[in-house]
Amino acid sequence: MTVSVKNLQFQYKANAKPTLSIPEWQIPTGASVFIYGPSGHGKSTLLNILAGILPCKQSEIEMGGQRLDKMSARQRDRFRARHIGYVFQQFNLINYLNIIDNIKLAADVAHKKVSRHDITQLLTALQIPESVWQHPAAQLSIGQQQRVAIARALIKQPDFLLVDEPTSSLDKNNRDAFMQLLMRHCEDRDVTLLFVSHDEQLQRFFEHSVSLESLNQVN
Numbered sequence: 001m002t003v004s005v006k007n008l009q010f011q012y013k014a015n016a017k018p019t020l021s022i023p024e025w026q027i028p029t030g031a032s033v034f035i036y037g038p039s040g041h042g043k044s045t046l047l048n049i050l051a052g053i054l055p056c057k058q059s060e061i062e063m064g065g066q067r068l069d070k071m072s073a074r075q076r077d078r079f080r081a082r083h084i085g086y087v088f089q090q091f092n093l094i095n096y097l098n099i100i101d102n103i104k105l106a107a108d109v110a111h112k113k114v115s116r117h118d119i120t121q122l123l124t125a126l127q128i129p130e131s132v133w134q135h136p137a138a139q140l141s142i143g144q145q146q147r148v149a150i151a152r153a154l155i156k157q158p159d160f161l162l163v164d165e166p167t168s169s170l171d172k173n174n175r176d177a178f179m180q181l182l183m184r185h186c187e188d189r190d191v192t193l194l195f196v197s198h199d200e201q202l203q204r205f206f207e208h209s210v211s212l213e214s215l216n217q218v219n
C-alpha cells in the first residue's frame with residue numbers, strides 16, 4: 001500500500017503550538033521506513049494520525065488510493081481494521097486472555113477468518129515458545145509480549161504495518177533477531193512498514209531512514 005501525505009498539520013489543542021507539520025512525504029508500496037527522533041518529538045502522534053486514530057482533517061493523507069482525511073471516525077476504524085496493523089509502544093494486549101485468544105480476537109475484530117493453524121504457524125515463525133501459548137498475556141516476559149503484539153498485528157495480514165518502538169527493552173542479540181524476523185516477514189508479504197524509535201542504531205535494518213526533525217517543519 002502506498003502512503004502519501006501532503007500538508008500534514010497537527011496540533012492537540014486549537015491555538016496551541018503544532019506538534020507536526022509535514023509538507024510532503026511518500027512511502028512506496030512494500031517499502032520499509034525507519035523514523036527516529038528524541039522522546040516527545042511526535043513519533044507516536046504521527047503513527048496515530050496514519051492509523052486514523054487521531055483525526056487530521058486539514059491534511060491530505062492517501063493510503064492505497066483512499067483519502068484518510070476525508071473519512072468519518074467510523075470509516076477510519078473500519079479502514080484500520082482491514083488494512084493497518086499497529087504495534088503500540090505498550091503493546092495493548094488483553095492481559096487476562098491467553099496468547100492464542102489475544103491473536104484470535106485481533107483477527108475477529110478485523111473480520112479475518114483464521115484457523116488455529118494460522119495462529120500457531122505465526123507464533124512459531126515469531127519464535128514464541130509453545131509452552132506459553134495458553135498463558136495469559138500478563139505472565140509473559142516483555143520480549144515475549146513484544147512478539148505477541150507483532151503477531152497480533154500481522155494475523156490480519158495488513159497492507160501497512162506501524163510499529164512504535166517495540167525493541168527498547170530487549171538486549172542487543174534478541175533485538176537483532178527480532179528485527180530480522182520482522183523485516184523478513186514484511187518483505188515476504190510486500191507489507192509497507194513504518195517503524196519509529198529513538199534508537200538510531202536500528203537504521204541499518206531498513207531500506208529508508210529519516211529523522212523526524214528533518215521531516216517535521218515544527219521546531
Ligand SMILES: Nc1ncnc2c1ncn2[C@@H]1O[C@H](COP(=O)(O)OP(=O)(O)OP(=O)(O)O)[C@@H](O)[C@H]1O
Nearest residue numbers: 012019037038039040041042043044045046089198
Ligand atoms: N493526548 C495528548 N494531548 C496533548 N498533548 C499530547 C498528547 N499526546 C502527546 N502529546 C504531546 O505531543 C508531543 C509529541 O508526543 P509523542 O508521544 O508523539 O512523542 P514521541 O516522539 O512518540 O515520544 P516518545 O519517544 O517518548 O514516545 C509531546 O510534547 C507530548 O507531550
